[in-house]
Amino acid sequence: MEESGETDPVVVPESLLARYRKFSLYNSPYPAHDRACAVDLYPESNAGVSPVAGEVLDTRTVGCPAREYAVDHDHLIVIDTGDHLVRVLHVDPAVEAGDEVAVGDALGELVRSGFFGRWVDNHVHLEFREHGRNPYRASGSIPLVVDAAVTPLAWDGTGTVLETGPSHAVLDTPTRPENGDGTIDADAAGFTAIAADDGRPLDGGLTHYSGGGVPGIRTSRRDAPPTVSLLGTTVGTRVGRHVDWADVDVLANGERITGLSLFVAGADARAGVKLVTRPEAGDPAFAVGDEVTVSIVPSDDPVRLG
Incomplete structure (x- = not known):
């Protein structure tokens, strides 16, 4: 791999990426995208489905920049996959702590977040983090590579x-x-x-x-x-x-x-x-x-x- 550091990159499988009409590792000003530590997944509909399987640990509503074309708050869903903690953003959660989800299960509806530029389509933001790392901080996720x-x-x-x-x-x-x-x-x-x-x-x-x-x-x-x-x-x-x-x-x-x-x-x-x-x-x-x-x-x- 071309990444440096002690943690190996997380490989995002082709089978997951193929569920979406497009994806991007870098097309965002959000800090997690700076070194491909996050991927944005763009679905065909406004349904926010889970890109991973695991147990929902928490959901939180968070503030975001005020934009006339967007809502004034966003949402974070934290999922424990067993191997990692996963952060999912831009989905209004219809799940709660303790729920088990499989890949493709409904998490809620996508939100038009103030973190987006006006030209950005609604999408699911996905990050992976080691156990023991704070899942609420904006930084600290593991670099990703896409196996495609x-x-x-x-x-x-x-x-x-x-x-x-x-x-x-x-x-x-x-x-x-x-x-x-x-x-x-x-x-x-x-x-x-x-x-x-x-x-x-x-x-x-x-x-x-x-x-x-x-x-x-x-x-x-x-x-x-x-x-x-x-x-x-x-x-x-x-x-x-x-x-x-x-x-x-x-x-x-x-x-x-x-x-x-x-x-x-x-x-x-x-x-x-x-x-x-x-x-x-x-x-x-x-x-x-x-x-x-x-x-x-x-x-x-x-x-x-x-």
């Missing part, structure tokens, strides 16, 4: 807007390669993510969060160069699986936007890029059907939200 091959998809920076929201636009590119008969190529039928210029998949908020990474223990190459580039521009420096973003701006049709929301798409999910466009920051707005060309340029004053 993540196919990198090349992208030339262009695309057509398929979906918009108050602070985002989703492009129809990149797409999974197809066979001549229109079926998806078998090599890209599983998990996919946007490829850096050297062919590694990328995950994270580029560059509105401080860093990102290379997801998947079977896609992190030890011999890869330390610099990471996208669309012909150096966007960060790699240390193991982790990438510290460089000072760059993301431009859409020549105008600066907040950034790119990068993630790992599941087998049945679209891999298209999500542009983060905050109107309060003066970002341009896009409409469905707009043609967009994205470029990345060095910056003396990059957007940093966390």
Whole structure:
């Protein structure tokens, strides 16, 4: 493994990840994501189901940043799996201490938390912690690796807007390669993510969060160069699986936007890029059907939200 320290990383199995339409280790300003010590799991519905089996030890309501589009409180569910203590966030609990849950059991409804950016979809936040460690502190969880091959998809920076929201636009590119008969190529039928210029998949908020990474223990190459580039521009420096973003701006049709929301798409999910466009920051707005060309340029004053 590429992690340092006395505790071995927790391996998140492919069978769990396949239950969700997408996942991300790095696309968050929350401290647990800094070194892949948490994973966000995005389901198809707003049902918060358990990603682990074990005994519920506690549930707590916690405060979160005040946002006009979100609730003013969040929730923590602590589960003892036998091997670890697990922290689950962003689910309004319908369980209580002493309940036994299996993988896929209902924990409650997902909440639209003030910890999210407006462009972030509802999701289950998952962390693992050693027994004896305080499960209520924001830090102290074990690094994670995902036991899944993540196919990198090349992208030339262009695309057509398929979906918009108050602070985002989703492009129809990149797409999974197809066979001549229109079926998806078998090599890209599983998990996919946007490829850096050297062919590694990328995950994270580029560059509105401080860093990102290379997801998947079977896609992190030890011999890869330390610099990471996208669309012909150096966007960060790699240390193991982790990438510290460089000072760059993301431009859409020549105008600066907040950034790119990068993630790992599941087998049945679209891999298209999500542009983060905050109107309060003066970002341009896009409409469905707009043609967009994205470029990345060095910056003396990059957007940093966390």
